[in-house]
Amino acid sequence: MDRPAAQAPSRARGRAHPVRHDLAQLLKLSGPVVIARLGIMTMGLSDAIVVGRYSATQLGYHALAWAPTSVIITMVVGLLSGIQVMTARAIGEGRRDLTGAVLRRGLSYSFWIGLVSTIALMIAGPPFLHSIGLSKDLADGATRALMVFCLSLPGYTMSVAAAFWLEGLSKPGPAAWAMWAANAVNLAFDLVLVPGTFGLPALGAVGGAWATTGARTFLAVATLGYILLMPEARALGVFTKPQRDRPAEIEQRRIGYGAGASNFFEVASFASMNVIAGWLGGLAVAAWAIVLNVAAIVFMVPLGLATGAAVLVGGAYGARDEAGVNRAGAVAFGLTAVFGALVTLVVWPNAALISKAYTDNAQTLAMAVPALVLASAMFLPDAVQVVVAQSLRARGDVWLPTYTHLTSYILIMAPLAWWLAIPLHMGVMGIALAVVVASVVSGVLLLGRFWILSKRPL
Numbered sequence: 001m002d003r004p005a006a007q008a009p010s011r012a013r014g015r016a017h018p019v020r021h022d023l024a025q026l027l028k029l030s031g032p033v034v035i036a037r038l039g040i041m042t043m044g045l046s047d048a049i050v051v052g053r054y055s056a057t058q059l060g061y062h063a064l065a066w067a068p069t070s071v072i073i074t075m076v077v078g079l080l081s082g083i084q085v086m087t088a089r090a091i092g093e094g095r096r097d098l099t100g101a102v103l104r105r106g107l108s109y110s111f112w113i114g115l116v117s118t119i120a121l122m123i124a125g126p127p128f129l130h131s132i133g134l135s136k137d138l139a140d141g142a143t144r145a146l147m148v149f150c151l152s153l154p155g156y157t158m159s160v161a162a163a164f165w166l167e168g169l170s171k172p173g174p175a176a177w178a179m180w181a182a183n184a185v186n187l188a189f190d191l192v193l194v195p196g197t198f199g200l201p202a203l204g205a206v207g208g209a210w211a212t213t214g215a216r217t218f219l220a221v222a223t224l225g226y227i228l229l230m231p232e233a234r235a236l237g238v239f240t241k242p243q244r245d246r247p248a249e250i251e252q253r254r255i256g257y258g259a260g261a262s263n264f265f266e267v268a269s270f271a272s273m274n275v276i277a278g279w280l281g282g283l284a285v286a287a288w289a290i291v292l293n294v295a296a297i298v299f300m301v302p303l304g305l306a307t308g309a310a311v312l313v314g315g316a317y318g319a320r321d322e323a324g325v326n327r328a329g330a331v332a333f334g335l336t337a338v339f340g341a342l343v344t345l346v347v348w349p350n351a352a353l354i355s356k357a358y359t360d361n362a363q364t365l366a367m368a369v370p371a372l373v374l375a376s377a378m379f380l381p382d383a384v385q386v387v388v389a390q391s392l393r394a395r396g397d398v399w400l401p402t403y404t405h406l407t408s409y410i411l412i413m414a415p416l417a418w419w420l421a422i423p424l425h426m427g428v429m430g431i432a433l434a435v436v437v438a439s440v441v442s443g444v445l446l447l448g449r450f451w452i453l454s455k456r457p458l
Helices: 001-017 017-053 056-079 081-092 097-129 137-148 153-168 173-193 207-231 246-280 282-318 322-356 362-394 399-420 428-454
Strands: none
Touching: 001 137, 017 056, 017 173, 017 207, 017 282, 017 322, 056 081, 056 097, 056 137, 056 153, 056 207, 056 246, 056 282, 056 322, 081 097, 081 153, 081 246, 081 282, 081 362, 097 137, 097 153, 097 322, 097 399, 137 207, 137 282, 153 173, 153 207, 153 282, 173 207, 246 282, 246 362, 246 399, 282 322, 282 428, 322 362, 322 428, 362 399, 362 428, 399 428
């Protein structure tokens, strides 16, 4: 297809209320993705609530075990984001038959990432937990849960590859429904394994880890099964072994490298917040786990909006529609800012009620409630920064978001959190304040970058 023909749909959209069209498309694409992303965190929420209601101490084990795996999980999402972007670009170029090659490359890549991550974390995780200054009880309890969490990684990576491909095709619904079916599986396992029912022993945090592992394995099977049964799977090239296309392979990985590094810096720094909380004590870990879990659930909405923005921006970029790229970004940023403001107004006054859903331990609540109030100030800038970062990658600017996240979350947030929480004796409140500062810095830097690029031709 020649370039003018590929651009024709974009020009048609431009004549018919382009902003309204892009907003409708963003909502259509992002809605199911948001539902799926919320499903990811609902799985973690179910674990945290069931484990927390069983024991605040076990919730501390669970949070510390989750921290190393969350680094891998979030990095994997970044490494595989090239599937999403390259699929959207192929659609924008009018070459749907090449999308199967994108999927096949992504599944191979995801399998090896999952396998290597499992082995590496099983070997390195326990020594790490025992060498960072935690009490022996905390380190031992977290290690037991961590070893089970590791087993969930291959299923998770394969499910992400499949879901990203469907999202790049603008078919996010099936992955969303599969995620919520997996949530039902997870909750059923939680209720049986964590407190111990039907004569089974109570497993606490380890039971929550087994529930997650079973649910993620189910998710991979369900999502891949749907793809294999799609009527158009053959036309999309799913069953066709693709010819080697080294430039496409390199570009798909290149996009993933930048996003993976960004996500690694961000989530590693957030995982280090759990370590700092661990230095404050077991109940401080539980308090920060509440704040972080709420923030992570909120974050799933802008993460879904980021996917919709990436598909729109990536499609316009593939068609070389400069106005469409800039317009899609602006619409996505505006909608995200509105969401961030609204969720802040909801969480802020209800921090005590939300925290009590996790635990009734008075000491934990005394730390969690004010920290959650303060952390609410990060929702808007944190939401905007993730959408802008993914939009930049979709338009070919892969590494600037990575450098921004390195600056904001590693160089600023991590040392600031330690300084506020421990030398200044602010405790969990100090950790929350550091997160707010880093989110603002990241959002400002990334918005500035997108604005600069919007003044340049593609």
